[in-house]
Amino acid sequence: MAEPETPTRPAEAALRSPDHVMRLSRMGASFPTRLSFTRSLIRQLAREGASVTRPVWEMNDQGYGRAVYAVDLSGHTYSLIAFSNALDPSQRTDRVIAEAWDTGFALFDGVPEKDDLDRLQQNVPRQEAGRCSQRELVLSRANKSVRLFQHVVERLSEGRQPDVAMVDQIGYLMRTTAVYGNGKFGIADRGDIRDRPGMAHPFRAEMLTVWLIREFTHDLAEHVARCRAPERAVGLSDPIKRHLGIGNSTGLGMAPFLVNHPILLNNWMLVRETALARVLAVAGADDATQNAFVTLLARARNHLEDWNVADERQQARIVMLRSEATELGAVIGAGALRNAKPWARLMATAADWSEEAQEFLVALMLEVHGDLIDGLTDCMSAPPVPGLNAAMKLSELQALLEKHYGWALAVDFEQEGAKAQFWYTSEDKAEPRLGLRDEEDGADKEHPLDIARQVQSLSRAIVDAGPDQSVAEFLLARPDQRLMVQRAQAAPSHPYMEIRDNLIGRDCLPIDMLRCKLAFFGATRFDPRSDRWTRITLFQGAPTRHDLSDIDWSFPVMGA
Template sequence: MRVENLRCFKASRVSFADMLLRRIVRERWQIRMISAECDDDGAARFVYRIDAEGHSFSYIARAYPWDGIEKVGRRSDGADRDMFGALFVNLASQQRIQREFETFDIKAEGQMRTDSDVVGWTPANRSSRHFDAVVEALSRGEQPAPELGIAYLMRNGGFQSSGRNGTVSYPGIPEEHPLAHPFFADIFAIYLVRLVSIDLVNAVARRRNSDAAQLDIAIARGLGIGNSSGQGMCVALQRWPHWVATWVTVREAALGYAKSLPVEAGSIALVRSSIESTIRIYAQTDPQTQDYVAANETIIENLKRISASLREGQWHCWGDVAAHVAEVMDGETSEQFHSLLLDVVPDFCDAIAPYFQIGAGRKRQLQPAMRIGELREILRRNYVWALTADRTLAETHQHFWYHSIDNGEQRRGERIVDPHERFESFIDHIGLIQRLAAVLVSRDDNEHVGDVVLDHPDLHYAMSRVQYLDGLPYAEIRDPLAHRDFVPAELIRFFLASLGIRGSTPLSIRYVRGTFFQDQPLPSEILTPDRPSPQLRKHDNEVAL
């Protein structure tokens, strides 16, 4: 896949947040507040119990008094957060919960440690624009004014998990646990922060005025959790290329099937409904400020045109509509329409969803007995694009990534100019492949991969990468990420769309913000049998997998 295509991907029903939410609704997870303490300055302690698919586990949240300081929300903030939460693997005792609250109150990076009974911590920060405005309105007995355009009350500060601060590593989560699915723990933690943000404004308002209003459920449903992600996501995609292969393969398989179905009244109604929901999100999204992103207004207008053109009998199949959109509209509108098309085949999407776990479980392992001739053939078959890339000019590999101790995240440096090149994180896959090919030139076809590793230990990763990705479609990003002109935000947008972010807005070439779970069900709605949700009957041609 090329960056120019990946950057246009939009969240869909095969994004992780969407899949998790459908599972929560289908299996009727119960999320209940067990205890709550709150002061009028915003300090609070909440304890929740989750019952899901035969498992019960705890979540706790510790909010701190609002200090009036807008926090960036990066790892460099350390323990200086407006809220900390902990998601447990199982139910936690009162004594264990108290110990975790005491750990949060240390508020000193490097001194806060937990145990392996915790899946992860959920730091978060208040929105300086909206949190107080909502509390003040509720305290007056009113609902927040619609013109405020509130999309979220708190921002995600990352999910500190998988061994960090003493948390359990992901392989340590029991296989049968509902959070053992790739990214489900991360995404569910964000969903819980969303719940805390709503419960917190209600509690603070009630403390300030016993007659305060509580947030209307329709308004609460429209609130998500703000998120801002940086260029470290590019390193993650390069480190685990089978993720890209898995995510794109599932999406393209579902999209191909949706395109094959006829355009009929039932599917038209569903696509129009999905378009309307998507337009509402774009309308609430901050304006795009980067020239490499299509304006929200452009996509909204294009979606309206698409909706108006959908009439039974005008199009043979959805592939015809998609081809027309791709021909006359921009790439972002085209990919947004592709994402909406997946709503036409909900059963098919659910049927192939297990491949996410299968694909994520793929392991990179060196095959030392492989003949060099076979390895060379894999390079010719899969990496012509990398082998023929011109790296003569320095600009083709001008940048490098490194993990900054001071900032706690990946940063990008310029070779020669910046001093941290010796701490480089892997990003230059094209340079890696070309070095491997150059070394193999002098080796006999009948030699073994293990022989080369003994002479060149630094090529162990290159050879094992080429071997384990062989046969996987979409496994490599076919662009030079170390190039001077590469824009990290373009791949960040792809990653966030795969997670389920909607309405993403690049703040610069390095950071992208967006919102999780906006206009999605609340726990109280999940337990309501009559909660309306659009359904599409299975098409006569749709097969059960």
């Protein structure tokens, strides 16, 4: 009798070193991949043949009112509840300090009754000032892209499609300015849903919410147009619908998240790097894979041509990337994919290119290897943070610091600018902000994002205490070191948990952290508005509820 077949683990090349991967500049060159959360959500919805219904649509002619969208995912029904209101332009800000929005949303666990809608109508439009319940899984809001929303409504009401160039330039009808999950403002804790089928992936409920909000924005524009000209109005064409994603405005809150969730960050990075290692180990590319890559590269180059931003630093990087993508095309055209170990060779070829080009190439290579890597997305959530090892000797802890935090111990904090910035929470609606230590008050309330400085402080304290003490004895005298001790003890088993740069230095650009996190979400059209604020687009090119399928929608291009 034959032995049961044991699943074999795919071959893997060496992982890229954390010293290489976990630098701010490289994190700030991240691209979304097929491992990103938007992509894995759409794959799951398509695999399950999910259908979306709209059981409630109570909107007046101006598009103010409420609506419900329901979808089944892995045996549970989830409903987006949308509220649309008139908003005075003087109140339309994407900042956390806003107090009113064009729209408010909740993702409801199940299908809401009228009482639920009435209750939420009193609370969801008020966002942080309202109160939700355990039946709500996500709380969000969005503001209109005033220019595009008005244009689309006008055109549709005239029986015409919107201007394609304008659709392409802006890319969304509304942008979310917050998507709250995990218990915020009374909604359900992540612990309530993390063990459910279909909800184990990080930010799954949040991404489902955003995808449904995108559906709502399409419907709302069409509704207002129809109300304006019932006889003449038309709906959005399918290609334009697909190209209209949902925008998002994001600020500094994302940066502390990465530092404060080191195990999660490690797991995201480790999955991506493992996926890359699998691809780099592939012995040869068959014809279908070669053709898929060539087609994808062509589309991605078109995508790059359409990606223009006002930020000079990013625009210069895009221009450079276009040139390097052309070079990549030439390398492929010369037959590079017919070589043995083609992907590893391509990466070697890209070694002299910009980090932006290297990470672009990573995204392309992962895209054509779904069968090899998609299963890894099941490993991106985080188990509970490992507990403190109180028995560890300080000699061992010091050795651990030297092995895993050499990058931190090497920072010279006496150098000018090395401590220039500090992270804090403003009393202004608890908005996360970044201050200049020598110019602003508040450094005494600094958040502990200064990992490198904390490592040095811990190392000095260990020297003072002596190598033979246990961690328990040490923390009895130095409770101020507890946070860093526990963090450091997790480092050996989580190689990608630390951003290996000085996060309070003058040169630290929070935008790099934002881009990294947003790339894992699946964000495209990264559009920095400063070194600490960006707009992006989610689900651009993704299937809508009307044509849900598992297609490659990476690097979206209008009409492709």
